[in-house]
Amino acid sequence: MSLLTERFRPKTREEIVGNKETLDRLFNMVKTGNLTHCILEGFPGVGKTTVALVIARQLFGEFFRSNFLELNASDERGIEVVRNQIKTFAKTSPLNATFKILLLDEADQLTPEAQQALRRTMETYSGICRFIFSVNNLEKIIDAIRSRCETFRFGPIPVSDMALRLCYIYEQEKGTSSVNVASAMQKIAEYSHGDMRKAINHLQLLLASGEELTEASVDSIKPINYGKLIFDSLQKGRLLEARKHLQTALELGYKEDYIIELLHNSYIDDLTLDSNTKAEAVFNLCETDFRLTQGVNAMLAMDNLLYQLLRK
Numbered sequence: 001m002s003l004l005t006e007r008f009r010p011k012t013r014e015e016i017v018g019n020k021e022t023l024d025r026l027f028n029m030v031k032t033g034n035l036t037h038c039i040l041e042g043f044p045g046v047g048k049t050t051v052a053l054v055i056a057r058q059l060f061g062e063f064f065r066s067n068f069l070e071l072n073a074s075d076e077r078g079i080e081v082v083r084n085q086i087k088t089f090a091k092t093s094p095l096n097a098t099f100k101i102l103l104l105d106e107a108d109q110l111t112p113e114a115q116q117a118l119r120r121t122m123e124t125y126s127g128i129c130r131f132i133f134s135v136n137n138l139e140k141i142i143d144a145i146r147s148r149c150e151t152f153r154f155g156p157i158p159v160s161d162m163a164l165r166l167c168y169i170y171e172q173e174k175g176t177s178s179v180n181v182a183s184a185m186q187k188i189a190e191y192s193h194g195d196m197r198k199a200i201n202h203l204q205l206l207l208a209s210g211e212e213l214t215e216a217s218v219d220s221i222k223p224i225n226y227g228k229l230i231f232d233s234l235q236k237g238r239l240l241e242a243r244k245h246l247q248t249a250l251e252l253g254y255k256e257d258y259i260i261e262l263l264h265n266s267y268i269d270d271l272t273l274d275s276n277t278k279a280e281a282v283f284n285l286c287e288t289d290f291r292l293t294q295g296v297n298a299m300l301a302m303d304n305l306l307y308q309l310l311r312k
């Protein structure tokens with residue numbers, strides 16, 4: 001079974017859900033036939049890469065393949081990729097269009113040196129090549145590039161929009177109405193915390209299991225919230241236990257900044273803590289998050305955070 005996320009990657013503006021204002025701003029510009037250099041910034045799995053593909057299709061039609069190149073910066077992070085692939089693409093003339101588009105996916109993974117080299121390329125070839133950067137963390141993009149781009153912010157997808165899209169995918173897949181599974185879809189959406197890719201993957205997992213789609217079967221795939229586990233251990237003064245949960249989450253591939261976000265939610269949602277304790281915790285979380293963007297040793301920074309948050 002091929003990936004549902006790929007099969008149901010929107011091909012037109014109308015299919016993309018959520019972030020309406022951002023999309024309106026972006027597509028109003030596309031409608032004029034022009035495009036500035038852009039940074040699409042924000043949450044994972046909400047449609048940034050998809051949007052870039054839709055724009056290129058809309059602008060280039062059948063010449064899409066010749067005028068559009070997608071590079072993933074996390075595959076090749078260094079200066080060589082700028083010197084070679086990017087420059088070669090940027091300097092050749094567009095085919096049946098006034099400019100081409102280069103999508104640099106996960107551009108926040110590019111080294112600062114590679115970004116410096118890029119700014120010259122952007123300027124030299126801006127007449128015939130527009131850059132779209134897709135990033136999770138805007139802080140990692142150097143000012144010189146930021147000032148050359150319009151920034152478009154993508155937030156999490158609202159639960160109701162997500163549930164509707166899941167119902168649509170279900171109907172297309174099963175060829176039947178989604179009325180009976182609407183509440184299960186709602187629950188998948190709630191568990192996915194704004195990440196549409198994650199929601200569709202959950203749906204695929206459930207469909208593949210052959211189980212009936214009910215709220216109970218959705219519960220069975222509910223992901224463990226490591227932020228909440230760490231939070232609970234810290235509240236009980238159990239540092240070693242908190243550290244063990246942190247280790248497990250990291251080994252499972254959770255990124256430090258995502259764990260911080262989960263911890264942040266746990267502090268904000270807790271009804272028993274007073275506002276001073278919450279304020280102090282948020283300050284510590286914020287400081288650690290900032291330090292991580294500065295390239296400190298991530299494990300040390302996270303350990304330090306656990307000590308600060310530990311209820312004595």
Ligand SMILES: Nc1ncnc2c1ncn2[C@@H]1O[C@H](COP(=O)(O)OP(=O)(O)OP(=O)(O)O)[C@@H](O)[C@H]1O
Pocket residue numbers: 004005006008009010015016017018042043044045046047048049050051106134135136157165196197200
């Ligand atoms: N807003 C959306 N509307 C409809 N489907 C979406 C939306 N966002 C994501 N999807 C689904 O999730 C898949 C992945 O989306 P996409 O690659 O555009 O995410 P992204 O924002 O670029 O994520 P990342 O930050 O991880 O690169 C798409 O193929 C599509 O199936």
Ligand SMILES: [Mg+2]
Pocket residue numbers: 048049050105106134
């Ligand atoms: Mg992407």
